Amino acid sequence: MKTILTIFKKEMLDTIRDKRTLLTMIVVxxxxxxxxxxxxxxFQTRQIEKAREKVLKIAVESNGNGTDFIKQxxxxxxxxxxxxxxxxxxxxxxxxxxxxxALIIGEEFDSELLAGKTADLTVYYxxxxxxxxxxxxESAIESYSDEVLNVRLDSLGTTRAMIRPIRxxxxxVYSTSESVGKMVGGFLPYIFVIFCLVxxxxxxxxxxxxxxxxxxxxxxxxxxASRLQILLGKMLVVVVAGVTSxxxxxxxxxLTLQLNSSIPEEFVHVAGVILTPAxxxxxxxxxIPLTTFFSGVLIPASIYSKSFKEAQSLxxxxxxxxxxxxxxxxxxxVKLNAITALIPVLNVALACKEIISGTIDYGLLALVFISLxxxxxxxxxxxxxxxxxxxNILRT
Numbered sequence: 457m458k459t460i461l462t463i464f465k466k467e468m469l470d471t472i473r474d475k476r477t478l479l480t481m482i483v484v485x486x487x488x489x490x491x492x493x494x495x496x497x498x499f500q501t502r503q504i505e506k507a508r509e510k511v512l513k514i515a516v517e518s519n520g521n522g523t524d525f526i527k528q529x530x531x532x533x534x535x536x537x538x539x540x541x542x543x544x545x546x547x548x549x550x551x552x553x554x555x556x557x558a559l560i561i562g563e564e565f566d567s568e569l570l571a572g573k574t575a576d577l578t579v580y581y582x583x584x585x586x587x588x589x590x591x592x593x594e595s596a597i598e599s600y601s602d603e604v605l606n607v608r609l610d611s612l613g614t615t616r617a618m619i620r621p622i623r624x625x626x627x628x629v630y631s632t633s634e635s636v637g638k639m640v641g642g643f644l645p646y647i648f649v650i651f652c653l654v655x656x657x658x659x660x661x662x663x664x665x666x667x668x669x670x671x672x673x674x675x676x677x678x679x680x681a682s683r684l685q686i687l688l689g690k691m692l693v694v695v696v697a698g699v700t701s702x703x704x705x706x707x708x709x710x711l712t713l714q715l716n717s718s719i720p721e722e723f724v725h726v727a728g729v730i731l732t733p734a735x736x737x738x739x740x741x742x743x744i745p746l747t748t749f750f751s752g753v754l755i756p757a758s759i760y761s762k763s764f765k766e767a768q769s770l771x772x773x774x775x776x777x778x779x780x781x782x783x784x785x786x787x788x789x790v791k792l793n794a795i796t797a798l799i800p801v802l803n804v805a806l807a808c809k810e811i812i813s814g815t816i817d818y819g820l821l822a823l824v825f826i827s828l829x830x831x832x833x834x835x836x837x838x839x840x841x842x843x844x845x846x847x848n849i850l851r852t
Contacts, residue, residue, distance in 0.1 A: 752835015
């Protein structure tokens with residue numbers, strides 16, 4: 457054990473000295489996610505504020521109807537009504553952003569309202585743009601619709617209760633923290649598991665393929681340590697690098713939630729409640745066997761490769777094999793059960809979702825850990841067998 461730790465310390469020191477590895481293991485996960493989230497959040501907030509404050513350019517084709525409704529739109533300072541535009545140009549003008557919205561009032565609009573019927577309005581909008589713009593016009597239409605409805609009810613001497621006999625009250629069986637936890641828990645593994653893989657990728661390549669390129673692999677094999685001890689010492693570095701990268705991603709996201717003022721306070725509060733030390737600790741425990749399993753693929757590919765470029769080309773497809781189960785784990789209907797608890801990567805994503813929301817079944821969590829340790833053991837065995845072959849180590 458002492459020999460393994462000695463090799464680990466030596467290789468860890470060399471890894472920390474490598475700027476490229478240090479960048480992917482610490483700097484990128486700690487800073488990239490907070491920066492990206494901050495930029496996206498700030499941009500989205502500014503876009504929504506602009507959409508709410510913008511004076512809407514709305515083209516109207518009245519067909520000689522809806523005089524009262526058009527007057528209501530013209531009175532509003534946040535709406536610029538244009539009645540001089542050809543309806544056949546509505547589509548093109550909205551696509552070009554020359555107009556925000558367009559409205560065609562039905563030819564029977566006034567007569568249908570007077571007859572107590574339902575009148576037609578057609579709204580032209582850009583579904584790829586800000587939904588706030590459409591919602592503002594929709595609010596104006598609903599306001600006018602309520603006025604017409606109130607007049608009808610008064611003329612009949614009745615109330616809204618007469619036309620709405622049943623009121624549905626919704627009661628969510630999940631608490632706010634559980635609901636947010638399900639959402640965050642589905643997205644969070646997609647980030648930190650990938651960074652776990654990326655964080656261990658460059659140390660794995662450098663510790664094996666890098667030794668070949670530097671011509672020092674033969675020297676290392678002559679030290680008074682067995683192949684197994686050398687392998688385990690190097691493998692421990694890869695695992696520590698991957699786990700560190702994954703945890704720093706979580707830390708970076710947590711700091712973003714706490715320090716970014718553009719994120720809603722309710723969300724920040726709930727996130728602070730669900731991301732407790734106990735939750736982070738359980739996630740960290742899952743990352744150790746998971747990263748060991750990743751090492752079982754990263755290290756053999758690195759041992760076999762003759763160059764850094766070849767190692768990257770062999771390892772990069774593994775990213776897709778990780779992304780697919782993580783994507784499946786984000787689907788709300790996919791649950792943690794006795795079957796999904798045995799599928800690597802997917803079990804971590806689903807368990808993380810349940811842990812963060814506070815609804816984890818500890819029996820299933822134990823099954824997740826057992827399966828992860830089994831896959832980790834398989835990864836170690838694969839590495840041992842691969843590292844024991846001279847043809848793989850000395851392949852040039």
